[in-house]
Amino acid sequence: MLPNIRIVLVKTTHPGNIGATARAMKNMGLNRLYLVAPTDFPSFEASQRASSAGDVLEQAVVVDSLQQALHGCAFVAGTTARLRNVTWPQLDARTGGERIFAESRQHEVALVFGSERTGLLNDEMELCQYLVNIPTSEEYASLNLAQAVQVMCYEILMASRAGMPAMKAEPKYELDRLASTEQLDGLYAHIFAAMQQFDFFGTRNHEQVMRRLRCLFGRARVSVRELQILRGMIKVAQGKRAPPRQKPKIR
Numbered sequence: 547m548l549p550n551i552r553i554v555l556v557k558t559t560h561p562g563n564i565g566a567t568a569r570a571m572k573n574m575g576l577n578r579l580y581l582v583a584p585t586d587f588p589s590f591e592a593s594q595r596a597s598s599a600g601d602v603l604e605q606a607v608v609v610d611s612l613q614q615a616l617h618g619c620a621f622v623a624g625t626t627a628r629l630r631n632v633t634w635p636q637l638d639a640r641t642g643g644e645r646i647f648a649e650s651r652q653h654e655v656a657l658v659f660g661s662e663r664t665g666l667l668n669d670e671m672e673l674c675q676y677l678v679n680i681p682t683s684e685e686y687a688s689l690n691l692a693q694a695v696q697v698m699c700y701e702i703l704m705a706s707r708a709g710m711p712a713m714k715a716e717p718k719y720e721l722d723r724l725a726s727t728e729q730l731d732g733l734y735a736h737i738f739a740a741m742q743q744f745d746f747f748g749t750r751n752h753e754q755v756m757r758r759l760r761c762l763f764g765r766a767r768v769s770v771r772e773l774q775i776l777r778g779m780i781k782v783a784q785g786k787r788a789p790p791r792q793k794p795k796i797r
């Protein structure tokens with residue numbers, strides 16, 4: 547089993563897709579399914595389509611929001627049929643599968659799939675650090691949800707069989723671990739509050755500014771220690787904390 551990888555389905559409308567996803571996962575050695583506000587679950591149809599992967603459905607974690615599903619993850623990739631003109635780093639299914647597997651050797655990872663009709667919405671995509679696209683014919687790019695899950699789980703399994711090395715050696719100190727999504731969310735909220743306090747936004751589009759900053763920090767892969775430095779700096783700038791006094795130099 548590939549233990550650190552969550553497959554997250556957002557607002558799935560057809561229970562058959564949930565069942566087929568569970569089967570696709572189990573076939574490829576994955577078993578951690580998260581369901582964000584599914585329309586119809588548990589359901590007979592889902593169980594039927596899961597076939598012998600009923601255990602994956604039984605263990606599925608059902609939550610109300612995508613934030614809850616991503617709690618504790620240090621790497622989040624979203625899948626999309628349409629590559630958008632956004633500044634998000636984008637990977638294809640193969641390199642995405644390799645990256646997800648390599649990251650999962652160090653921390654919790656989530657791979658997120660959008661709802662059948664709309665795909666991932668902008669505010670859902672903003673919670674992802676990377677976007678992954680399965681290459682298709684130009685004529686028709688949108689795969690069935692469970693089939694998209696199947697392709698991605700297959701790529702992750704193949705990457706694991708290829709024995710990809712871990713990204714880096716395990717950090718020695720807890721503080722050198724990568725910040726989790728909720729810790730990063732805390733940073734963004736803090737930056738936003740400070741920018742408002744400093745009247746930074748003015749006529750700027752604050753949503754766009756914040757989206758770009760999310761991209762920046764997503765690319766940078768911030769550790770907990772680095773995040774604490776940033777938040778400390780912002781607090782000092784906000785006048786909420788005195789800067790640490792420098793020790794007098796003794797000559």
Ligand code: SAH
Nearest residue numbers: 625626627659660665666679680688689694
């Ligand atoms: N109508 C939506 C597609 C929704 S398909 C749109 O045009 O965006 C449901 C989900 O399946 C998507 O949100 C995505 O998670 C996945 N998916 C479908 N086709 C994909 C592709 N070519 N690459 C990556 N993911 C895909």
